[in-house]
Amino acid sequence: GAVVSQHPSWVICKSGTSVKIECRSLDFQATTMFWYRQFPKQSLMLMATSNEGSKATYEQGVEKDKFLINHASLTLSTLTVTSAHPEDSSFYICSARRESGNTIYFGEGSWLTVV
Amino acid sequence: QQPVQSPQAVILREGEDAVINCSSSKALYSVHWYRQKHGEAPVFLMILLKGGEQKGHEKISASFNEKKQQSSLYLTASQLSYSGTYFCGIDSDSWGKLQFGAGTQVVVTP
Numbered sequence: 001g002a003v004v005s006q007h008p009s010w011v012i013c014k015s016g017t018s019v020k021i022e023c024r025s026l027d028f029q030a031t032t033m034f035w036y037r038q039f040p041k042q043s044l045m046l047m048a049t050s051n052e053g054s055k056a057t058y059e060q061g062v063e064k065d066k067f068l069i070n071h072a073s074l075t076l077s078t079l080t081v082t083s084a085h086p087e088d089s090s091f092y093i094c095s096a097r098r099e100s101g102n103t104i105y106f107g108e109g110s111w112l113t114v115v
Numbered sequence: 116q117q118p119v120q121s122p123q124a125v126i127l128r129e130g131e132d133a134v135i136n137c138s139s140s141k142a143l144y145s146v147h148w149y150r151q152k153h154g155e156a157p158v159f160l161m162i163l164l165k166g167g168e169q170k171g172h173e174k175i176s177a178s179f180n181e182k183k184q185q186s187s188l189y190l191t192a193s194q195l196s197y198s199g200t201y202f203c204g205i206d207s208d209s210w211g212k213l214q215f216g217a218g219t220q221v222v223v224t225p
Binding site for chain 1: 117145147149155156157159162164202204206209210211212213214215216217218
């Protein structure tokens with residue numbers, strides 16, 4: 001079964017509204033989680049590193065005020081797309097690494113469509 | 116920096132073999148291989164850690180040459196289910212932050 005769960009799996013929202021996506025590690029604690037974005041027919045691009053109890057680290061070119069990341073507990077990170085626009089429509093996916101191993105688990109991904 | 120994957124795409128007949136390469140300009144801690152089918156999340160295939168190991172999963176195997184900073188994924192006796200886009204993800208610092216290659220689209224035909 002899934003070890004990293006994402007919710008919602010898809011969402012449609014109106015332009016200008018905010019959308020929150022959750023990423024949960026189900027049976028392990030993850031002090032660090034990662035958020036990726038994937039446009040159609042493209043690769044997964046790392047957006048940010050989510051750190052439990054501290055600020056997220058954003059990759060170059062990713063607006064931190066637009067993509068708010070909160071990692072309030074050892075099993076939950078959230079990504080909020082603020083004031084969403086159609087160009088933010090994409091597949092967003094998170095990942096987490098078990099502290100005890102090297103395997104990185106991905107969530108099921110969330111399809112965001114902004115209309 | 117993104118690793119470079121090649122080829123971009125490959126078309127195989129069922130039972131044929133293929134090799135997908137992934138090379139990096141940075142020193143690597145580990146290489147992760149995933150397969151993604153259209154509209155779905157990537158599925159983990161295998162991880163290779165520095166030390167030049169080789170791994171396999173059924174008829175899919177991979178090697179990791181730490182010195183050359185590259186990894187190869189071998190699809191042997193391909194099956195229809197092998198179709199999809201294969202991504203290599205590289206981890207340079209062991210934290211789990213992956214930089215992905217552009218992907219290799221594999222189409223296996225009957």
